Amino acid sequence: MSSNIKRAVSLYSYQEEFFLKKMNLEDCIAAAAATGATGIEIVGEQSVPGCPKLPSDAFVDQWFGWMDKYKVTPVAHDMFLDYNKKKGHYWSDDEAVESFKQDIRFAHKLGFKVIRVIVNTTPQIIEKVIPFAEDHDIKLGIEVHAPWNINSAWMERHWDVMERTGTKHFGFIPDMGGFCRRLPRVQVDRMIRNGADPEIAKFVCEQHEKGIMAEYTIFEVSRMSNRRIDMAVAELSRHNTFVNPLSLVPHIDRIVHIHGKCLEMLEDCTEYSIPYNEVVAVLLKHGYNGYIATEYEGNRHIQDVYEVDSVEQVRRHQQMLKNLGCGI
Amino acid sequence: MSSNIKRAVSLYSYQEEFFLKKMNLEDCIAAAAATGATGIEIVGEQSVPGCPKLPSDAFVDQWFGWMDKYKVTPVAHDMFLDYNKKKGHYWSDDEAVESFKQDIRFAHKLGFKVIRVIVNTTPQIIEKVIPFAEDHDIKLGIEVHAPWNINSAWMERHWDVMERTGTKHFGFIPDMGGFCRRLPRVQVDRMIRNGADPEIAKFVCEQHEKGIMAEYTIFEVSRMSNRRIDMAVAELSRHNTFVNPLSLVPHIDRIVHIHGKCLEMLEDCTEYSIPYNEVVAVLLKHGYNGYIATEYEGNRHIQDVYEVDSVEQVRRHQQMLKNLGCGI
Amino acid sequence: MYEKYMIVPELAKKTEKGFEIGARLPYYRGVSLSMVEEIEVTLDGETLPQSDVSILINGKTYNLEQRENELDDRWEMGEVATLAIAKSGELPAGEHKLGLKINLRIGYMPFPSIRIAERNIIIN
């Protein structure tokens, strides 16, 4: 089974092993390719020392050598705007634009076609950068990360820029973490390890699955407990949103890339919290034809007590996407 | 200019004058009809004493007499579920279903075709009531009221009932108060009268218009002030949401009715907070063909110091809808 | 909501057992009496026991317990009820500062619906 949706892996997924130097950059690329994914995404400042400074020609040669060797394509680079990089000084728009352009140069040099724009980037700054992105044929994608959703007020302001400019080089990058019908178990369990009341945790999980608005759950929990850790469990429901996957439909042609967030891939190759089958069905039906890049992020919630196996988690996520009809 | 969108007035809009007995039920119907609206919505428990008990035959005759006299049609009745009507007892599903059925009988007797279902009604209860609604040819519409939106987790659970049952008698009633690009000035001004800091209020309004997520604004205000009234201003941003009107598009065929919320109709017949032109453009483009019922709710925010003129506010709202191509 | 109209001063008067005032329900629809969770009257700064407040509506009188258990009879929107407050001791004729708090139990609101009014009224 195949479709127009292509599969990629963000090397962010292997951060545990990369952090601990159990895997180097080539190992990450090789592991991604071994899943059958054809695209590579990176957080430049994670994978490439010195980023967003332009990498050396030697590095660039090696990079494209790896792309050839492992038969993968550079897909997306994730950028940040460190507005308060300098203590006590908040960047002017001009400073932010200059930082942004440097990420475009960086991405362009390594062959990426998409830049993941960090969610706090203002619409004005993006509008100023669009011509530069067009010149470098880089599509900018504002990441639609929970608790935002693609129809949020903030995203509507970005949508307005897309509409007004009519550019083909600015769109959305939904992060599938915005479709958590259940609360991620790895997060809840870690909070219980840190002292949260298991009964309250159970209540919060149930309310979330019922679709109760997080503010109501937080209010209820505030009447059950005055402990910060219990309130933190309640707030999981605010940060791990679920919205109807149909919310993507009016924006399908504006989606330039997708983050295939996963926190816990089960042995049967489903994600514990996110009904990928439902989201992917909407994407397929309405003709999304870009990449979904696996973005495993469970490590931070389990590393305190478990051995992290990012490679296996990514493999399962890619297998799931394949099962759902994505990629070759 | 005309379209398939029809215009109604909810008599809820005249609540100030009705409360003070300056207008009786017939006056309200007459005022609605005078705007050119062709449909009537009521909150039964407001307009009809004893509701949801079935009205007397004499009342029913008079009701339909008024409908004929003023050339208007009954459109929608707004119901409630008073789960905790009895102190210390929370209704079972069976009790809720029975109360719901009584509202259906009530609506049916007065010729209404739609029931506005209050937002806290669970999907299970609605699913149990659907056959009864079908028998009475009453369309149930769950009100999508801010801070919910039509793609919220809670609404997705109702959407799931619509999909699974395939019924034509259950859908959504978006309340246009979910499209507040600006915070309602009448609410902000009242809070300033009640002691809120005008500078903080200005900041909150600006953040809201920029599309900043309410939680961020609330956090910022909590660092500026520890006064409850200032926090209440910040929370206005959470309760008066704005989402992209395109969010309605995937659900157009499931929208059974619309609440034309307004809090402050300006002299030029625009609403201060809600960009009706943008929302109505989406509705027209995508073929919504039901009613929009004016629901003026500004009285509660100005009655402390101003004379309320609901009739004029409704007139302006209807004129606005007419200007935008709704109704005859 | 409707705080301004809650207290109906024209109906205020002394009675054998205390005093009466007029009151409107501060809500946009009528409710069964059982949903009126609290009626709290404050006179010249003194909060009076809620069990000393009866409500006269639709030609009937309900004390606190009767009100809480009344699922049928309704306080309709805009209807003026009489609140009869039992109060022993002397109540000087003339102006008094009256406070009225009405708390409604509304199913779809996660929080209690509390409305508070205060005004100077003449009780003769």
Next chain:
Amino acid sequence: MYEKYMIVPELAKKTEKGFEIGARLPYYRGVSLSMVEEIEVTLDGETLPQSDVSILINGKTYNLEQRENELDDRWEMGEVATLAIAKSGELPAGEHKLGLKINLRIGYMPFPSIRIAERNIIIN
């Protein structure tokens, strides 16, 4: 996030001016040194002044003021830096309870990104 790996005990040792430990940045990407808002070391329950902590990274040493002003040089992900802590007075050889708090200034986070680690380490 990465609290478990923040302290690198193998690098701990006494120095002329106090002691050293190894440390990793508790974050999923590298940052300029200027974004490391706080490095706070606690030894056996005593919080040591942040101005007494220098960081050795990429072959250079930065004191607090130099670190705050360093916009170019970066602490990359997973890289082990040496924290040199000046401490007068006697430091007995052997096991000590070490606390490390690192606070990062991350532009897209509305709150400070504070991570705290604690472990018993041998300082000889």
